[in-house]
Amino acid sequence: MLLIFRFLQGTSAAFLVVLNITLIGDIHHSEKRMRVFGLNASVVGLGGIIWSLLGGVLAGLNWKFPFYLSIISLVASIILSCTYRFPEERQSQPQPVFGYFKEIKTISSNHSQLGLIMIAIFICYAVLFGSYLTYFPIFIGSSHFQITSVLIGMIMAGTRFAAVIVSSQLDKLIKIFSLKNLFNIFIILYIVSILLIPFVSHYLIFFIPALVWGCAHGIFLPMSYIYLTEKIPDQYTASIVSLGRGVNKAGQTFGLLLMNVVFGLAGIKAVFFAGALIWIVFLLFKLIYLGEEVYKLIG
Numbered sequence: 001m002l003l004i005f006r007f008l009q010g011t012s013a014a015f016l017v018v019l020n021i022t023l024i025g026d027i028h029h030s031e032k033r034m035r036v037f038g039l040n041a042s043v044v045g046l047g048g049i050i051w052s053l054l055g056g057v058l059a060g061l062n063w064k065f066p067f068y069l070s071i072i073s074l075v076a077s078i079i080l081s082c083t084y085r086f087p088e089e090r091q092s093q094p095q096p097v098f099g100y101f102k103e104i105k106t107i108s109s110n111h112s113q114l115g116l117i118m119i120a121i122f123i124c125y126a127v128l129f130g131s132y133l134t135y136f137p138i139f140i141g142s143s144h145f146q147i148t149s150v151l152i153g154m155i156m157a158g159t160r161f162a163a164v165i166v167s168s169q170l171d172k173l174i175k176i177f178s179l180k181n182l183f184n185i186f187i188i189l190y191i192v193s194i195l196l197i198p199f200v201s202h203y204l205i206f207f208i209p210a211l212v213w214g215c216a217h218g219i220f221l222p223m224s225y226i227y228l229t230e231k232i233p234d235q236y237t238a239s240i241v242s243l244g245r246g247v248n249k250a251g252q253t254f255g256l257l258l259m260n261v262v263f264g265l266a267g268i269k270a271v272f273f274a275g276a277l278i279w280i281v282f283l284l285f286k287l288i289y290l291g292e293e294v295y296k297l298i299g
Contacts, residue, residue: 010249024225035171037222042168044221046160056153114240116286117227120183121244122251123282124190124220130255131194131275132213139268145203155206162214163221170222179226182219187283189216194276198269 024036051069058065140152166173173182193212200206228244262274 024229037170037225039168040222040225042164044163046164051160053153053157056150056156059149059153114227117224118244118247119282119285120187120220121224121247122254123278124217124224125248125251126255126258127190127194127275127278128217128255129252130257130259131271134256135259135263135268135271136197136210139197139272140203140206142268147203151203155203155210158207158210159214159217162211163218166215166218167222170219173219179223182223184283184286186216186219186223187279187286189213189219191276191279191283194272194279197272 020040024040054069055066058069137152137156140147140155141149177185189212193209193216196209196212197206200209224244228240259271259274262270
């Protein structure tokens with residue numbers, strides 16, 4: 001029954017990000033689009049903060065209570081469906097499934113870096129769900145540290161808090177570092193944060209990797225939206241965002257399966273080392289793939 005309900009939950013939630021990002025990409029352009037993507041990522045992070053804090057408090061009262069938070073989503077969706085109207089000029093005609101694959105093939109052939117961002121999305125969510133969201137709270141709550149679910153929720157909320165702050169400043173960060181350099185920066189931050197976790201000796205120090213991870217995700221989340229919509233014709237936006245969402249979910253699924261195997265074979269610390277290794281391999285691949293451009297970060 002749990003698997004059935006999770007399937008229904010995933011099916012219903014799959015549309016939200018695609019519609020959300022597609023609308024932003026269609027309505028806003030240029031620098032304003034970057035600011036809105038940053039704001040959107042901040043709102044996502046803010047929701048994560050509230051979810052983590054309330055989830056920790058409610059779980060301390062009863063493990064069933066955090067599931068009732070979904071009532072908020074139900075109320076919000078009803079209000080939105082009754083009040084929001086799509087702009088008339090943004091409406092498009094539905095097309096066959098094979099039409100979307102044709103669109104994806106067309107746009108991918110004209111944008112060589114699209115494949116790279118898809119790989120990054122896959123890895124990001126594979127490690128995020130496989131190593132971080134699944135095993136980080138378990139590692140924090142292990143008998144070695146003996147901390148409460150409320151404090152675990154606060155530590156996890158720290159990740160979202162950092163992501164909110166960083167993503168809200170994305171337009172300023174792009175002016176300082178550029179998109180290409182930020183691409184390298186978030187990878188390095190992911191590697192540093194996940195490598196810190198196994199070596200923490202006091203539970204309060206867990207806030208450091210949590211905040212560093214949040215900074216990395218605060219850069220990556222809106223930046224991935226920019227890469228998926230920048231210089232993409234409006235008629236292709238939905239197809240590319242849908243592809244990115246599919247890659248996202250594939251990464252989540254693969255990451256959970258992979259890290260469960262790693263955990264079973266080598267223990268919980270190996271899960272974090274495996275996540276860091278994946279990012280390191282990707283960074284090396286990126287250095288080779290993009291050639292001399294990536295050396296602007298250190299040069």
